[in-house]
Amino acid sequence: MIRQAESLFGEYEWERFDLLVLPPSFPYGGMENPRMVFLTPTVIKGDASGAQMVAHELAHSWTGNLITNKNNEHFWLNEGFTTYAERRIVEVVQGEDIAALTIGNGWRGLNEAVERFKDNMEYTKLKNNQEGVDPDDMYSRVPYEKGFQFLWRIEHQIGRPAFDEFLKKYIATFKFKSIDTDTFLDFLKANVHGIEKDIDLQLWTEGTGIPPDAHEPVSxxxxxxxxxxxxxxxxxxxxxxxxxxxxxxxxxxxxxxxxxxxxxxxxxxxxxxxxxxxxxxxxxxxxxxxxxxxxxxxxxxxxxxxxxxxxxxxxxxxxxxxxxxxxxxxxxxxxxxxxxxxxxxxxxxxxxxxxxxxxxxxxx
Ligand SMILES: [Zn+2]
Incomplete structure (x- = not known):
């Protein structure tokens, strides 16, 4: 997994990578502390499917821990990129079919989150306004899955080799920095010429709900x-x-x-x-x-x-x-x-x- 992540993002910068399984009261699936990821014991399932979560927390070693969102209003920069990387790792270690299942489960989760927030569509935006809002109240699959869909959409537009090259350059440019959505978009437009003509970047990052060019996996x-x-x-x-x-x-x-x-x-x-x-x-x-x-x-x-x-x-x-x-x-x-x-x-x-x-x- 580390090798695959390095081939996507560049060298692992944190020397050690340890996993600590916590008691059942741990409220999250995992937490990406640099060098020592915390995990829920429910990750141990009796088969290999828990590997998906390890892939996710590992990917945060780059997206989240090397590049961090400036504040919680740009949380998708951490979670969308990490969800994308998680699935690329799963694709290599568990195969394309399993990666498609995780995309499909994510697609369900995104649709349910958008439905749950139908009276508060602000929470369905990638870049959003959280003034006066408890981040735990608006926590949902949106930054993960809509963020994933956005990056997947860009990958489909420009092709995987070009997108992989873009990812490496993005990490190398912004590592050990905190950035916001506009910084990402400026970098994207500067490095992928004409992307704003093919993809409605504003709709994806500032619009509510699920954009029409998001889609389910094909498998x-x-x-x-x-x-x-x-x-x-x-x-x-x-x-x-x-x-x-x-x-x-x-x-x-x-x-x-x-x-x-x-x-x-x-x-x-x-x-x-x-x-x-x-x-x-x-x-x-x-x-x-x-x-x-x-x-x-x-x-x-x-x-x-x-x-x-x-x-x-x-x-x-x-x-x-x-x-x-x-x-x-x-x-x-x-x-x-x-x-x-x-x-x-x-x-x-x-x-x-x-x-x-x-x-x-x-x-x-
Ligand atoms: Zn995460």
């Missing part, structure tokens, strides 16, 4: 999984031979593309066949529990309670608590959510506590 595996997810709407559960080679990322993509709410019998049948509620991969388990909650299939609420009490990673807490308190006719679930939070609160990091309190403030 046979991706198309197959999303079409199986569509079949579920018609009541068809994938056959065992269709999922024989699936690992965490395949299941995550499948679950992400299911309808939000289905019949209880469908939830139960899916789990009876594949035991997703017992997965050791929290991305799979929580994806399934979200389907159960939004379908109000209370057979799984014991598992929801167990999960909320054993991990404090916001990636899991946020959707589980949100799904419990959102939507009509769920007074019972709101009471449950409040009880679980009261019992689990002391085990969560203060940032996670604040995020859940903000969810309750909006919906309860």
């Amino acid at each position: 046979n595996l991706y198309i197959k999984i999303t079409s199986l997810a569509n079949d579920f709407k018609l009541g068809r559960i994938p056959r065992e031979d269709e999922v024989a080679s699936w690992k965490g990322q395949e299941w995550e993509l499948y679950l992400n593309n299911l309808p939000r709410a289905v019949e209880h019998s469908q939830v139960l049948a899916l789990d009876a066949r594949y035991r997703l509620s017992e997965s050791k991969d929290y991305d799979v388990k929580v994806g399934f529990l979200q389907l159960a909650i939004s379908s109000r299939c209370r057979d799984y609420y014991g598992e929801v309670e167990k999960t909320l009490k054993e991990v404090g990673r916001m990636r899991y807490l946020r959707p589980l608590y949100s799904d419990l308190v959102q939507g009509p006719g769920n007074e019972e679930d709101k009471i449950l959510a409040k009880r679980l939070f009261a019992e689990a609160r002391e085990c969560y990091h203060p940032i996670a506590q604040g995020v859940i309190e903000a969810i309750f403030a909006r919906h309860v």
Whole structure:
């Protein structure tokens, strides 16, 4: 991974690269401290899919730690570039199909984030105004995934060899500096002549929502999984031979593309066949529990309670608590959510506590 990252960005400048796995209350997937990345223990999944997160935190050694956003209003410069680099590393170490799955999962996440912010579209801009805003309130997949899409769009426009050359020059020019979006755009226009005629740079960086030239990945595996997810709407559960080679990322993509709410019998049948509620991969388990909650299939609420009490990673807490308190006719679930939070609160990091309190403030 380090070799691949060096071939993208140039030499690794920090001498050592260590990983420290923290207790389950660590609120993030990872944190890119120079020389020693912190990781959630949920990265250990029993297969290689956790490698994606290591690739992400490693890539921050260049984008984020060598070049840093001037302030949080340009956070996409850290996360968009890092998400792009993460997928280039995954492409080399796990193959193009897996890289396409991570792009597809990201695409879902971006669409959900834009939907979540439909009443506050400022939060869907790459470059945004955060005056008076708690950064944790507006934290979302937008800087990661819209940032990724923007860079991917530029790569498609100019071709990979030219884009790789541009990336290396960008790092070499701005390393050990803090920059903002305009600095990046000026550098892009100076080095890729005429780019502003082919891509609406202002729409991408200052516009709301998802630009029309953003797109889903193209890969046979991706198309197959999303079409199986569509079949579920018609009541068809994938056959065992269709999922024989699936690992965490395949299941995550499948679950992400299911309808939000289905019949209880469908939830139960899916789990009876594949035991997703017992997965050791929290991305799979929580994806399934979200389907159960939004379908109000209370057979799984014991598992929801167990999960909320054993991990404090916001990636899991946020959707589980949100799904419990959102939507009509769920007074019972709101009471449950409040009880679980009261019992689990002391085990969560203060940032996670604040995020859940903000969810309750909006919906309860
Ligand atoms: Zn990151």
